[in-house]
Amino acid sequence: MSDITTQNPYTNKVIDTYQKFSDAKVKNVLKTAKQTFNTWKLESIDARAKLLDKVANTLHQNIEKYSLLITNEMGKPISESRAEIEKCMFLCDFYRENAEDLLADEIIKTEATESFISYDPLGTKLAVMPWNYPFWQVMRFAIPTLTAGNTALLKHASNVSGCALIIEDIFIKSGYPKGCFQTLLVDHNQIESIIEDESIKAVSLTGSEKAGKNIAEIAGKHLKKTVLELGGNNSCIVLNDANLDKYLDVMVKARMQNTGQSCIAAKRFIVVESIYEEFVERFTTHVKELKSGDPLDNDTTIGVLAREDLADILEEQIEQSVTSGAKVFFGNFRNKAYYQPTVLVNVKPGMPAFDEETFGPVAAIIKAKNNDEAYEMASNSRFGLGTMVFTEDIDSAIKNISKIEDGAYFINEMVKSDPRLPFGGTKASGYGRELSREGIMEFVNKKTVYINK
Structure with missing residues (x-):
């Protein structure tokens, strides 16, 4: 043995x-x-x-x-x-x-x-x-x-x-x-x-x-x-009235915490087209400010993946998505177990970045025509761990709770576990x-x- x-x-x-x-x-x-x-x-x-x-x-x-x-x-x-x-x-x-x-x-x-x-x-x-x-x-x-x-x-x-x-x-x-x-x-x-x-x-x-x-x-x-x-490929729905000034840091953390190695991380950012371009630019600016380096450095915010084979899997998922039409807006440098925080755009259903769980610091940004399509895209998943919605129209977000079959639904906050609240998923x-x-x-x-x- x-x-x-x-x-x-x-x-x-x-x-x-x-x-x-x-x-x-x-x-x-x-x-x-x-x-x-x-x-x-x-x-x-x-x-x-x-x-x-x-x-x-x-x-x-x-x-x-x-x-x-x-x-x-x-x-x-x-x-x-x-x-x-x-x-x-x-x-x-x-x-x-x-x-x-x-x-x-x-x-x-x-x-x-x-x-x-x-x-x-x-x-x-x-x-x-x-x-x-x-x-x-x-x-x-x-x-x-x-x-x-x-x-x-x-x-x-x-x-x-x-x-x-x-x-x-x-x-x-x-x-x-x-x-x-x-x-x-x-x-x-x-x-x-x-x-x-x-x-x-x-x-x-x-x-x-x-x-x-x-x-x-x-x-x-x-x-x-x-x-x-x-696993999960949680959606972060960003509606046209989302307060980016207040919540953009939360959204970046929702994807990049634990170097992106979290089942409840925001894997798919589904953004209404009226603010899509602005969101991509501002989100990427925040991602660029993350500090990669020695995990023992108190200032480091992005470490390494836990094993090199995990970086292999992530790299393959990105390559397949790009081959299918996605574009790398920022990042995509890899060195052994380190994977640079990466932003993908033009992501659509049928790509690994949309359909699968990506376990690392890679954000897939998806354009939705309107609020209804954004909710439809979020529910288009084999997984059902959690969804987060960013909007100033709280009443509307509450009315859409039943559209999402996940085990968690967070409004203007990243999905997270809390000892006071039940935690778990549905579907896969x-x-x-x-x-x-x-x-x-x-x-x-x-x-x-x-x-x-």
Whole structure:
């Protein structure tokens, strides 16, 4: 069995090497998770939630250490790595303050003396997580999962294995019982046998559409619930009355944050033709002001892609789009894992830049004749993660909510995840929800209790 080697995508230097788990070690991890669940589920909600204070404190005390690890392993600017850790702290605070209310029995009036819904944990949950937000993606599944009384196993992306092990260490240092949260350093070909194990009761995956289908098929064979948060090619609809002075920075950030490596980033800018030329010029001016460079530099706003093969894919998508008639308005320089922020115009349906998820700092700008066509183009997608609309006519934007089938609809703001709000998609972007009340309810048994005295 080959080892896992992590590599800094900016310097190309090897960071560390890890030995993958044998099948026997995996079995022991599964056994430990099941045994721990039998006692962990009996802890009060308050006792479980109190540990979140310790998690948040551990994150706070080690923010520079953890941020450095994130940046070294996947290349995002250090300022964004710090923001990711801070967001994890906010997540802890939300569930610490609200867990008891979210998981409280729900009284239902019936003919019974007493009837209510009780929310019990299911057991051990497996999470298969991506590299683009190596702490946040894990914490947003782990915090509600553990607080609800489940135990958790993590199969993280191999290029952020250091983050995966540090996250396990955070839960241990914060006082969680041994076996509550464990990291699995395994091959993809070991995942099927893990899901098949009787101790695994549910699976959560954030990743590609292909990976989601594979996991759902395996879990479905064994009647195990899944939550899938997959790709997206979110639209940013810019109507003719959009306040560019106020919101243009937001729109650029919506595409370029995390060096464009975000499922909820604005991939397609659908702009009404009356302001199209102005938008292209002003948007590009802002893009040119972004600073590429060493991700460890506090002033850097564009880092590198997490791996060179990801830059290969992005480059091919752009080349195919240009061959089909799109034009490069700015950018399109590539050096190994670095990809220059790029603006494409003349983008139309049928091009990869319109139809597919482009995972990098590339903005596709599309011209719409009018507002109605802009909404039609936005809904013309296999994906359904989120749409953002920029306009001063809020009432009209509200009336068009039902035209968009996505899991999120943001007006005059970029699509983003928030612990207080449910997060997830439709169509090829997956199903189920994370965060908020809906997220913590995904992996509990909603038990009907009926009592006659």
